Amino acid sequence: MILFKFISTGFLEPPEQRSSVLKSQKMIPQQYCYPSLFIYGHRSSGKSHVVNVLMKELELPHTTVSCVECISAALLFEQVLLSFFGCDAAAQLPRSPSISDFVRIYRQQSSQFPAKQTRFIVMEKAELLRDADANLLPALLRLQELVDDNVSVVLLSEIVWDKFRPNTGCFEPLLLHFPDYSKGELQQILSKDCHPSYSAEFYSSYINILLGVFYTVCRDLRELRHLAALNFSKFCEPVAAGKAKETETHKLWKNIEPHLKKAMQTVYLREVSSVISLSCKGLSAHTHVELPYYSKFLLIAAYLASYNPARTDKRFFLKHHGKIKKTNFLKKNEKTSNHLLGPKPFPLDRLLAIFYSVVDSRVAPTASIFSQISSLVTLQLLTLVSHDDQLDTPKYKCAVSLDFISAISRTVNFDIVKYLYDFL
Numbered sequence: 001m002i003l004f005k006f007i008s009t010g011f012l013e014p015p016e017q018r019s020s021v022l023k024s025q026k027m028i029p030q031q032y033c034y035p036s037l038f039i040y041g042h043r044s045s046g047k048s049h050v051v052n053v054l055m056k057e058l059e060l061p062h063t064t065v066s067c068v069e070c071i072s073a074a075l076l077f078e079q080v081l082l083s084f085f086g087c088d089a090a091a092q093l094p095r096s097p098s099i100s101d102f103v104r105i106y107r108q109q110s111s112q113f114p115a116k117q118t119r120f121i122v123m124e125k126a127e128l129l130r131d132a133d134a135n136l137l138p139a140l141l142r143l144q145e146l147v148d149d150n151v152s153v154v155l156l157s158e159i160v161w162d163k164f165r166p167n168t169g170c171f172e173p174l175l176l177h178f179p180d181y182s183k184g185e186l187q188q189i190l191s192k193d194c195h196p197s198y199s200a201e202f203y204s205s206y207i208n209i210l211l212g213v214f215y216t217v218c219r220d221l222r223e224l225r226h227l228a229a230l231n232f233s234k235f236c237e238p239v240a241a242g243k244a245k246e247t248e249t250h251k252l253w254k255n256i257e258p259h260l261k262k263a264m265q266t267v268y269l270r271e272v273s274s275v276i277s278l279s280c281k282g283l284s285a286h287t288h289v290e291l292p293y294y295s296k297f298l299l300i301a302a303y304l305a306s307y308n309p310a311r312t313d314k315r316f317f318l319k320h321h322g323k324i325k326k327t328n329f330l331k332k333n334e335k336t337s338n339h340l341l342g343p344k345p346f347p348l349d350r351l352l353a354i355f356y357s358v359v360d361s362r363v364a365p366t367a368s369i370f371s372q373i374s375s376l377v378t379l380q381l382l383t384l385v386s387h388d389d390q391l392d393t394p395k396y397k398c399a400v401s402l403d404f405i406s407a408i409s410r411t412v413n414f415d416i417v418k419y420l421y422d423f424l
Contacts, residue, residue, distance in 0.1 A: 041178030044221035062120035067128040126155035138170035301355035306343035306398040317357035
């Protein structure tokens with residue numbers, strides 16, 4: 001309701017004036033909307049859908065810009081001018097436009113084509129703006145003032161404003177939070193994907209079982225929808241075979257329980273289907289996973305620490321180590337491949353030292369890096385082998401195969417074979 005008031009009327013009025021303002025459509029063109037709105041919430045909480053539906057239903061002039069697709073400010077400026085004023089306005093941009101070029105052209109076009117009502121610029125994945133030019137985000141937040149036009153910028157983000165705000169300071173947007181769906185809301189939404197061959201009550205009971213297992217660890221609607229589609233065939237298997245009825249929930253639960261436990265180990269990993277897995281020529285289905293960028297390098301560093309002797313770290317990760325031949329640090333009893341002996345435990349400080357050596361950019365040792373290590377342990381890609389009382393020096397083992405880590409390395413253009421002692 002707050003978002004509807006913001007978009008439809010341009011300001012937040014008292015409740016007693018709400019109905020009269022909404023009825024008075026003639027007031028809307030004369031009212032300037034708030035310069036910028038920051039909408040935040042976790043992924044799949046309905047931010048983009050609600051905003052886009054409101055724009056279309058109210059027939060408001062708007063343009064939706066994906067910060068993933070617009071990899072440069074030039075593409076952003078071009079899309080905004082193209083949507084509001086046409087291709088002739090966009091053609092006036094120089095080859096490498098600055099924010100002042102964009103403001104100048106926008107002011108010229110808005111004076112020729114004044115806004116009859118608020119123009120909205122909707123920025124999806126707006127957190128990527130933090131990596132753009134330092135003056136771009138502050139300029140967008142007060143674009144209304146710069147171009148002297150009835151325009152408002154709506155930023156959609158998955159992070160809170162405190163982590164978004166530039167260090168140099170900027171105009172504070174109006175904040176609006178989209179909370180996560182409750183369990184009941186997820187039940188209603190997921191139940192709408194009912195399979196046509198079965199009753200709505202049967203599919204709803206399946207969703208209830210699914211949420212009972214995954215709700216404590218996953219609130220992502222898209223991930224839950226993926227899990228529901230992936231495991232439904234196993235749930236209705238006894239019904240299709242005539243071994244159980246749709247109302248025999250206990251039998252159905254016993255049949256699907258092991259499959260849900262297996263899926264719990266790979267939640268968020270998005271294992272590919274068996275058809276795609278067969279085309280991998282024997283590679284594990286875990287080869288195709290979605291991991292954060294730095295988590296991939298942490299896993300690579302863990303694999304190197306597990307299968308390389310500690311004394312070889314100087315040979316692989318120190319730039320000015322000189323010429324060191326393999327025979328110089330071979331021991332007499334070290335004739336067996338480390339890959340045949342299996343992974344060896346390594347301390348946390350060695351893992352981080354290798355990680356900072358192999359990652360291709362400077363990374364500060366923040367809490368995010370340590371939380372990603374914990375996530376890898378939770379996903380069973382790393383194994384914690386130290387005792388509970390050894391909190392100061394935890395030790396880990398890498399729990400993935402060579403095929404798996406090779407596939408992960410290819411996604412970040414890292415040749416892991418060159419850093420493995422067994423392949424020297």
